[in-house]
Amino acid sequence: MPNSPLLQLQGVSRTLAGRLIVDNVNFELDRGSVLGLLGVNGAGKSTTLRMIAGLLTPSRGRILIDGHDNRESAPAGGAMLGYLPEQTPLYAELCVSEQLEFCARVHGLRGNAVNVAVARVLEQCGLGDVRRRLLGNLSKGFQQRAGIAAAIVHDPALLVLDEPVSGLDPLQAANIRTLLRELGRDRALILSTHLLIDVEACCDRVVILHAGRLRHDGALGVPADAALHVRLDAGVDAAKWTTLSCVQSAELRDTAWRVRLAAGATAAQLAEAVVRNGWGLRELRAEAADLEQVFLRIASAEGAPALHAAEGAPEERSAA
Amino acid sequence: MSLLLARLEWRRLFVRPLAWVMLAAVLGVLAYFFLLSLDACLRLMPKLAGMADAPGVTDLIALPLTRALASLLLLVTPLLGMRALAGDAQSGTLTQLLTSGLGERRIVLGKYLALLGFVAVLVALALSMPLSLSVGTALDLGRLAAAALGLLLFGAALAAIAVAASTYTEQPAVAAIVALALNLLLWMADAGARFEGVSSTFINYLALPSHLEPFLHGLVSSVDIVYFLLLIGVSLTLATRRLAARKVRA
Numbered sequence: 001m002p003n004s005p006l007l008q009l010q011g012v013s014r015t016l017a018g019r020l021i022v023d024n025v026n027f028e029l030d031r032g033s034v035l036g037l038l039g040v041n042g043a044g045k046s047t048t049l050r051m052i053a054g055l056l057t058p059s060r061g062r063i064l065i066d067g068h069d070n071r072e073s074a075p076a077g078g079a080m081l082g083y084l085p086e087q088t089p090l091y092a093e094l095c096v097s098e099q100l101e102f103c104a105r106v107h108g109l110r111g112n113a114v115n116v117a118v119a120r121v122l123e124q125c126g127l128g129d130v131r132r133r134l135l136g137n138l139s140k141g142f143q144q145r146a147g148i149a150a151a152i153v154h155d156p157a158l159l160v161l162d163e164p165v166s167g168l169d170p171l172q173a174a175n176i177r178t179l180l181r182e183l184g185r186d187r188a189l190i191l192s193t194h195l196l197i198d199v200e201a202c203c204d205r206v207v208i209l210h211a212g213r214l215r216h217d218g219a220l221g222v223p224a225d226a227a228l229h230v231r232l233d234a235g236v237d238a239a240k241w242t243t244l245s246c247v248q249s250a251e252l253r254d255t256a257w258r259v260r261l262a263a264g265a266t267a268a269q270l271a272e273a274v275v276r277n278g279w280g281l282r283e284l285r286a287e288a289a290d291l292e293q294v295f296l297r298i299a300s301a302e303g304a305p306a307l308h309a310a311e312g313a314p315e316e317r318s319a320a
Numbered sequence: 321m322s323l324l325l326a327r328l329e330w331r332r333l334f335v336r337p338l339a340w341v342m343l344a345a346v347l348g349v350l351a352y353f354f355l356l357s358l359d360a361c362l363r364l365m366p367k368l369a370g371m372a373d374a375p376g377v378t379d380l381i382a383l384p385l386t387r388a389l390a391s392l393l394l395l396v397t398p399l400l401g402m403r404a405l406a407g408d409a410q411s412g413t414l415t416q417l418l419t420s421g422l423g424e425r426r427i428v429l430g431k432y433l434a435l436l437g438f439v440a441v442l443v444a445l446a447l448s449m450p451l452s453l454s455v456g457t458a459l460d461l462g463r464l465a466a467a468a469l470g471l472l473l474f475g476a477a478l479a480a481i482a483v484a485a486s487t488y489t490e491q492p493a494v495a496a497i498v499a500l501a502l503n504l505l506l507w508m509a510d511a512g513a514r515f516e517g518v519s520s521t522f523i524n525y526l527a528l529p530s531h532l533e534p535f536l537h538g539l540v541s542s543v544d545i546v547y548f549l550l551l552i553g554v555s556l557t558l559a560t561r562r563l564a565a566r567k568v569r570a
Binding site: 079098108 | 325332567
């Protein structure tokens with residue numbers, strides 16, 4: 001199946017100890033895209049990822065990796081897949097390069113290919129300086145990097161990372177996010193998180209799970225018709241905005257204006273018009289897709305997840 | 321692939337102090353036991369010289385030593401094998417093995433081979449003590465070889481039980497206790513029957529000593545070899561199935 005997406009989840013459900021943890025989840029993912037799996041704690045993110053990694057079998061539905069059911073093709077699935085669970089799977093008594101060599105060999109790499117692969121990921125994940133250090137003695141940030149390195153040493157097409165940024169300090173987290181963006185360029189990458197900032201920093205698509213159900217699946221990024229966020233020095237009222245030909249509407253939110261452009265107008269024209277009128281342009285940026293609003297609306301039903309499942313809230317889908 | 325994992329396990333075993341301490345303790349106890357038997361043997365020598373069918377050095381020194389080693393193996397293998405898979409499950413490294421495409425069978429086999437290697441080293445080092453006597457006296461080498469084979473099979477079966485117990489829990493200590501209980505159960509399975517004078521029944525077949533003793537007396541029979549191989553086969557199959565069942569149960 002040459003044209004099938006790399007990863008397909010088809011009606012996947014999973015029951016654990018009599019509780020429905022994941023309920024009829026469908027999505028697809030292809031190379032070169034980074035999918036953020038967003039949800040509050042207990043939304044079913046980790047269970048979904050464990051099923052994709054082949055550690056759990058779905059109670060219903062199936063998961064296809066490169067067109068093959070991942071229950072039937074475990075060895076092949078292993079070569080296609082890199083998985084980093086929430087608890088970094090490293091042997092504390094090995095040093096970084098030993099661990100990576102083992103991971104490379106266990107995926108079938110031999111001879112010089114092992115050294116090449118290990119050198120590549122050491123460099124990619126910035127582990128060169130600590131290659132001889134014992135994993136047990138590394139800081140959490142470096143352990144996380146080593147975990148990612150171990151997951152990508154065999155160059156998998158599909159990379160599944162469960163909360164890769166959790167528990168790191170802001171600097172380490174920023175470094176990991178940069179690394180993830182790089183990794184997502186030529187792979188399919190799924191990353192679960194409960195932090196919006198992770199998704200906004202790394203992903204180009206977001207899937208929101210709540211109470212085991214897929215509640216939102218949409219592209220991230222700035223839509224072409226997005227409103228502009230404008231902050232001015234001068235006090236201007238709404239009526240003045242509409243005198244500008246490039247503005248369709250404007251409303252004041254706190255101290256900044258939310259401006260919608262008229263059809264065909266550009267942000268450059270708006271900037272020029274504002275400057276020409278001497279309003280003192282201090283800030284002008286496109287408003288990001290309102291992911292936070294979507295997430296909060298879905299997640300605020302927390303406390304009554306069972307009710308949610310029962311009412312069968314429709315899945316939201318925004319244009320890619 | 322199993323060998324790759326076995327090598328890694330072997331290395332991990334020896335960078336932790338547990339294996340070294342265990343090796344030192346077992347060999348220390350056995351060395352003391354060996355010296356005591358040697359001393360007793362030397363004291364008895366004048367009396368033995370007068371007897372027509374006197375027991376030799378192999379009977380007086382090697383046989384008690386192999387029995388002592390067997391008893392120690394009962395206690396030591398559960399401790400050495402407890403971390404085999406329970407440790408990985410606890411630290412999360414099991415997920416790495418399970419997603420690597422190795423397959424459950426090879427994971428279990430790899431872990432088992434590492435433990436088996438350790439048991440083999442232990443048996444070899446322990447038997448080197450009576451073997452050292454060959455410098456000064458004539459030993460029944462055939463009998464020692466049979467004892468070595470018997471101890472190796474015995475240790476291999478105990479190692480398989482330890483690995484199997486280790487797949488049923490995420491707590492290494494629980495795995496050790498379960499394996500120890502199973503070992504002792506199999507060790508004493510026929511104690512009651514023997515007390516009543518019953519022999520050569522199924523319960524006697526189940527017990528470990530009834531298959532180990534013939535080896536220690538120099539008797540290698542296929543029934544005993546098959547018994548140990550069966551024990552190993554059943555344990556490792558159960559371990560593999562249990563590991564595979566994690567996907568469904570978890």
